[in-house]
Amino acid sequence: HLHNVMGKDPQFGRVTLLEAGMPHDFLTLSGLLKHRLVDQIPEKRLMDNVPVAVDAPWEEEMALTSTGRMSFYHVSFFPRCMERIFDEAVMFNGGEPALVAAWQRQYLGFLRKVQFAQSGMPLLLKNPANTARIRWLREMFPGARFIHIRRDPYKVFASTVHLYVKVQEEWALHDTDRERVAKHVLDSYPKLMRAYFEQREALADDELIEVSYRELQEDSMNMLQRVYAQLELPGFDAAAPRFEAYLESQSDYRKNDLPLTQQERAAVGGQWRDIFDRLEYPV
Numbered sequence: 001h002l003h004n005v006m007g008k009d010p011q012f013g014r015v016t017l018l019e020a021g022m023p024h025d026f027l028t029l030s031g032l033l034k035h036r037l038v039d040q041i042p043e044k045r046l047m048d049n050v051p052v053a054v055d056a057p058w059e060e061e062m063a064l065t066s067t068g069r070m071s072f073y074h075v076s077f078f079p080r081c082m083e084r085i086f087d088e089a090v091m092f093n094g095g096e097p098a099l100v101a102a103w104q105r106q107y108l109g110f111l112r113k114v115q116f117a118q119s120g121m122p123l124l125l126k127n128p129a130n131t132a133r134i135r136w137l138r139e140m141f142p143g144a145r146f147i148h149i150r151r152d153p154y155k156v157f158a159s160t161v162h163l164y165v166k167v168q169e170e171w172a173l174h175d176t177d178r179e180r181v182a183k184h185v186l187d188s189y190p191k192l193m194r195a196y197f198e199q200r201e202a203l204a205d206d207e208l209i210e211v212s213y214r215e216l217q218e219d220s221m222n223m224l225q226r227v228y229a230q231l232e233l234p235g236f237d238a239a240a241p242r243f244e245a246y247l248e249s250q251s252d253y254r255k256n257d258l259p260l261t262q263q264e265r266a267a268v269g270g271q272w273r274d275i276f277d278r279l280e281y282p283v
Contacts (some may be wrong), residue, residue, distance in 0.1 A: 001050075001250075002149065002216055003126035005224065007057040008246050009239035013118035015063070015111075015125065017041070018054040023063035023110050029119060032221075045229055061127050063110045070103040072129040076167040079176045090129045091191060093138075100136055108140065132195035134203070145231040146203065149195070150279050151213035157268045158258035162184045182264065186271050193275050206232050215230045220247050 012089045018034060019026045035053050044053055064071030072089045075082045092099040103154055114255070115123060130137060139196045161182050168176035200208055209230045215223045224243055228236035260268070269283045 002147065003057045003124070005220065005243055005246055008123055008242040009124075010242075011121065011235050011239070013121035013123035014057040014123060015060045015114050016055050017052065017118070019114055020058040020060060020062040023066050023113075027113055028059075031053060032101055037215060057126065058111060058123070059127050060114075061105070061129050064103075064106050067110060068102060069107050070099065075164065076171045077173050079164075079168050079172050079180070080105075082181075083163075083187070084087050086184070086188045086191075090188075091144075091195065095109075095135075102195070104140060105135065105226045119123075132192050132197065132199075134199040138202070144207070145233070146208045147227060147231075148200075148208065148210045149213055149216065150210055150281075151283050153272050153275055153279065154260060154265060154268055155213075155258075156189065157185055157264070157272075158260055160189070162256065163190040164260050182267075186259045186267055190272055190275055193278070197278055218221060 003014075006012065018030055018037065021037075022030060022033070034054060041052050041054065043052060044050060061071055061073050065073045065077075070089045072085060074085045074089065078085065085091055088099055089103070092103065111123060111125075115121070131148070134146065137146075161178070164177060164181045164185070165178050168181070209227055211223055211227065221240070221243065224240075225236055227233070273283055
């Protein structure tokens with residue numbers, strides 16, 4: 001949601017679904033194929049009610065599935081390999097230089113093409129896997145700014161499991177298993193967040209802002225103004241009418257209702273207790 005809102009600011013370039021889906025040839029073939037893709041893509045995302053459009057902002061992680069092995073999106077196709085994919089593509093096996101270098105080649109290669117297509121504009125990127133990659137992102141992009149959205153960990157668990165199951169049911173080359181998905185989410189999310197907590201210590205106030213999911217929902221404009229002010233981003237006043245128009249267009253959006261079982265709630269509260277404490281949410 002925040003990606004879509006901020007994507008209305010014309011000063012930013014952003015990866016689109018078309019570019020993420022055609023990373024090798026969007027510079028040459030997208031004009032020929034765009035009208036065909038419009039007829040083929042679904043109206044909404046698999047996991048929720050967010051509308052889909054070829055020009056909509058999209059996660060660049062999707063593009064990396066076609067450029068090499070260093071993409072977390074591969075869990076969508078290979079459920080039996082979720083743990084290995086996460087450890088290699090997100091955590092780089094603790095920072096293994098060969099894995100970092102492979103990811104950097106893929107990532108930079110794709111983003112350079114996107115920025116070329118968008119006349120060198122600064123890119124507005126949204127990628128949950130980057131939560132654990134801040135150290136390497138700062139090396140590649142000096143002066144980068146980061147926004148982290150804090151959300152109730154119980155809701156994070158429910159949403160993430162739902163996402164995995166939905167995409168694996170549609171795309172997986174292996175049989176998917178909700179219990180295995182739930183175990184993977186329980187084990188991997190603390191690794192992701194502990195890496196974030198460690199790496200955020202190197203960031204100054206004008207390099208990182210943390211906002212709450214509730215604030216994004218209930219007080220979007222004030223939150224956006226605070227983001228621009230703290231990160232010293234220009235152009236809020238000029239972009240504000242665009243933000244307001246988009247937010248108004250989404251006023252009837254309804255989120256998924258994803259309840260947890262008592263067993264799941266107990267497991268999350270037990271295994272993620274330190275995450276609850278660091279994010280200041282009650283267990």
